[in-house]
Amino acid sequence: MAKLLIVDDELPINRLVCKNLTLVGHECIPAYDGVQALSLIKSEQPDLVILDVMLPGISGFEIMKLLNSVPVIFVTAKTGLDDRIKGLALGADDYIVKPFEMAELTARVQAVLRRTKRDASAFSFDDITVDFSSRNVYKNGEHIVLTPKEFALLELLINNRNLALSREKILEKVWEYDYCGDTRTVDVHVQQLRHKLGIKDRIKTVFKVGYRFEI
Amino acid sequence: MAKLLIVDDELPINRLVCKNLTLVGHECIPAYDGVQALSLIKSEQPDLVILDVMLPGISGFEIMKLLNSVPVIFVTAKTGLDDRIKGLALGADDYIVKPFEMAELTARVQAVLRRTKRDASAFSFDDITVDFSSRNVYKNGEHIVLTPKEFALLELLINNRNLALSREKILEKVWEYDYCGDTRTVDVHVQQLRHKLGIKDRIKTVFKVGYRFEI
């Protein structure tokens, strides 16, 4: 969907973020210090930079000062409270606090990409094409009619593909946050999607948790 | 889900916020001025404080200065950057601007609760990667499906790696109840993990005690 630069000197975290964002369909380039990050921003021209402010050498803030057009989500530790202020002041598009949930990060990435309009507007898998801008779904060229809830659910699953989404998370995102209803509602809509799209295997059940769209 | 303290001197707004957050499953305690808020924070020990900065008597900012460990979402009427920065500088976890949609507030409440509770990280050993945030386990890149109990057990073992865990401790943490007497349930689940992950050597048996995950 987009080319992302992940800047974090902590190898396991960098790898985790790269892995998960790759799983949901982005191309991820890792960078482990400020110099490398700046070089890669020039050579690779990423659509979005995910930037840890705590870096050896050049700090994340120094990097942000040198950028003008590339969207940035900066990552800060919970204890670094001033960091968020600095980051927002320097024009970051969003921030996220460590430790964070992966679903939260993917949501913010999608949001920033949508805002900056560099996001792909369609998604295809198997014999199915989902056009997000026109909200149309096709299977083998044939038009599939989805209800609003069904489409929102499909969109959420696609944007978090390969990640387990809990029923609570799905309710939060597809229904309203303050919706107070049966969690079996989610199940029924998932079944409806599986039926309409003719995909039994793509939407996997994660027992006791929720569902995962695998691709 | 969590105990929340709602600090707002405007009765209808306080009541509305309480009602909606109760609907999504939280326990809400209202406070109508700074003194009352401080007293309730001490006596009730809430998981999160939602704090209007415009209060009679002690201001929200003054309250925030007196807190250190309780997460805070502060509510401000001003849309100016100054209030945001002031609040974040004082250690708030998030902010929201009046007038706000209830959906937005509940979303931020959930996000802050998740952040302060959960640790997003992955753990790798041998050819296995365990992603706690997405609940994925991979062996040689292949996806391994674990049941909830199996995953919880693996999580416990990893978080206590190189320590001997008694069966009682494992029961307490994974099954969440005190079991008096002898049970083979833990054993069976450990075997299942060893089998699914293909690791005979990593999960060592501690004779007459329990198990130890060695890495």
Place this chain on the structure above:
DNA sequence: GACGGATGTTATGAAATTGTAATGAAAATT
């Protein structure tokens, strides 16, 4: 090596969870 207790292994049925189809209410469309 023999013994007894502890752990490994496999099987099974009950309980919990999810799949499925139907129903009627609410919302949208005509």
Place this chain on the structure above:
DNA sequence: AATTTTCATTACAATTTCATAACATCCGTC
């Protein structure tokens, strides 16, 4: 207002989980 669509809920079927039991094997002690 009438009709259609959406969708939450319900009831029941199918599936999965998992605690227990039964038997096999291992471990430490003698």
